[in-house]
Amino acid sequence: MELWVEKYRPQTLEEYVGNETIKNKIADYLKQGSIQNLLFHGVAGTGKTTLAKLIAKNLNCDLLYINASDERGIDTIRDKIIPFASSMSFNDVKIVILDEADYITPQAQATLRNTIESCSATTRFIFTCNYLERIISPLQSRCQTFEITPPSKEEVFKKLEFILDEEGMLDYVIPIEIINTYYPDIRKIINTTQGSIVDGQVKIDDNSLKNTQLGDLVVNAFINSATLTEIRQILADSGAREFDDLFKYIYDRSLAMFGDKEGEAILIIAKYQYEYTFVLEKEICIAAMLNKLRNLC
Ligand SMILES: Nc1ncnc2c1ncn2[C@@H]1O[C@H](COP(=O)(O)OP(=O)(O)OP(=O)(O)O)[C@@H](O)[C@H]1O
Ligand SMILES: [Mg+2]
Numbered sequence: 001m002e003l004w005v006e007k008y009r010p011q012t013l014e015e016y017v018g019n020e021t022i023k024n025k026i027a028d029y030l031k032q033g034s035i036q037n038l039l040f041h042g043v044a045g046t047g048k049t050t051l052a053k054l055i056a057k058n059l060n061c062d063l064l065y066i067n068a069s070d071e072r073g074i075d076t077i078r079d080k081i082i083p084f085a086s087s088m089s090f091n092d093v094k095i096v097i098l099d100e101a102d103y104i105t106p107q108a109q110a111t112l113r114n115t116i117e118s119c120s121a122t123t124r125f126i127f128t129c130n131y132l133e134r135i136i137s138p139l140q141s142r143c144q145t146f147e148i149t150p151p152s153k154e155e156v157f158k159k160l161e162f163i164l165d166e167e168g169m170l171d172y173v174i175p176i177e178i179i180n181t182y183y184p185d186i187r188k189i190i191n192t193t194q195g196s197i198v199d200g201q202v203k204i205d206d207n208s209l210k211n212t213q214l215g216d217l218v219v220n221a222f223i224n225s226a227t228l229t230e231i232r233q234i235l236a237d238s239g240a241r242e243f244d245d246l247f248k249y250i251y252d253r254s255l256a257m258f259g260d261k262e263g264e265a266i267l268i269i270a271k272y273q274y275e276y277t278f279v280l281e282k283e284i285c286i287a288a289m290l291n292k293l294r295n296l297c
Contacts (some may be wrong), residue, residue: 004194005187008163009050011057016047017159018151025146026051030058034093037116037125039101039140041132042148044252045187048128051148052097055126062087062094069103074111085119094123102129109136116142131255150184159186160193164202175202181209214238215249218290222257222297231290235283243286247273250293261296268292 010016013023013030029035035055040048056063064084066076081096098104104112116125116139127143129135151159156179164172175193182188196202217234226234235243250257251269258265272289279285 003191004163004167005190008159008166008190010047010054012054013058016051016054017155019047019051019148022051022146022148026055030055033059035059035095035124035126037127037143039127039129039132039135039143039145040148041129041135041145043150043184044130045185045189046148046150047186048148049099052099052126052128056095056097059095060092062089062091064094064096065099066097067099069100072103072105072108074105074108077108077111077115081115082119085115085123089122094119095126096123097126097128099128100130101127102131102134106136109139113138113142151186153179153183156183156186156189160189163190163193169197169200169202172202175204177204177209181213214240214243215246218246218250219253219257222294225297228287228291228294231294232287235287235290241282243282244276246286247276258293258296265293265296268296 013027016023026035038052038055040051042048053065056065062084064080066080068076071080084096085094112125125143127135127139132140132145132147150156157174157176160174160179164174175196178192178196179189182192193202196204214234217238218231221231221234247269251266254262254265254269268289272285272292276282276285
């Protein structure tokens with residue numbers, strides 16, 4: 001079964017939803033047949049990787065794609081990027097996509113400053129990241145930086161409608177609940193919709209949506225310095241029996257919730273996620289984790 005997020009990943013600017021100003025700028029680049037060094041930042045699942053790949057696809061170029069969350073160090077620059085930039089090519093330009101560049105180590109980022117300059121005759125770089133503040137400023141200053149803003153809910157609605165039509169679904173109702181729960185993460189919205197198809201119909205699993213709302217409630221409780229009793233009440237009121245989504249939900253927001261204690265928070269989340277599989281009363285395990293995490297705030 002093909003994943004819809006890949007099957008319907010926009011391949012041209014026309015298919016790419018939202019961000020009109022950025023699209024106009026990119027259209028100019030594509031007309032010229034060359035780009036500046038670019039940096040796209042913004043929240044998850046809103047089209048950064050898509051835009052980077054789309055640019056490469058629509059230029060006459062050699063492409064080196066690196067997911068920096070797997071390859072974060074100086075080795076990658078020495079063993080992959082420099083040989084790529086100095087190799088022979090019959091295309092107009094070479095492009096290196098450094099996806100999820102906020103994972104590149106600070107030392108490797110510092111090395112990249114020189115690499116970008118020494119390769120500038122042949123090679124352009126496209127960086128994507130969620131957290132702009134994790135990219136050192138000398139790198140930012142070598143790139144044209146764009147914040148990718150999420151398309152509106154209405155645009156996401158239309159995109160979903162397009163996909164369901166293409167998939168030959170009949171008499172479906174667009175799952176507004178899924179859009180409302182996961183917006184602006186388009187990847188999550190498309191994935192959840194695909195996962196909800198039963199016999200050609202969108203069947204929404206209330207439980208999984210409930211868990212995300214629970215995630216929001218818990219995160220808000222932390223931000224508002226709620227007491228342990230209040231947090232336990234939220235867990236009890238949710239009516240949930242399984243809480244597995246909560247680990248990743250809090251993990252994804254750990255920087256915002258715990259600031260420089262992020263590392264300690266992740267150790268706690270990892271420990272309780274491990275224990276969660278072995279215990280009978282899941283709610284007690286989660287309450288214990290949240291109590292430990294509260295001490296960090
Ligand atoms: N602007 C958009 N127009 C149309 N489809 C989109 C758009 N943004 C995202 N999508 C859909 O969502 C999927 C995920 O997008 P993408 O991989 O570009 O997200 P991302 O911003 O790189 O996320 P992350 O920060 O998690 O890496 C795409 O495959 C595509 O199907
Ligand atoms: Mg991405």
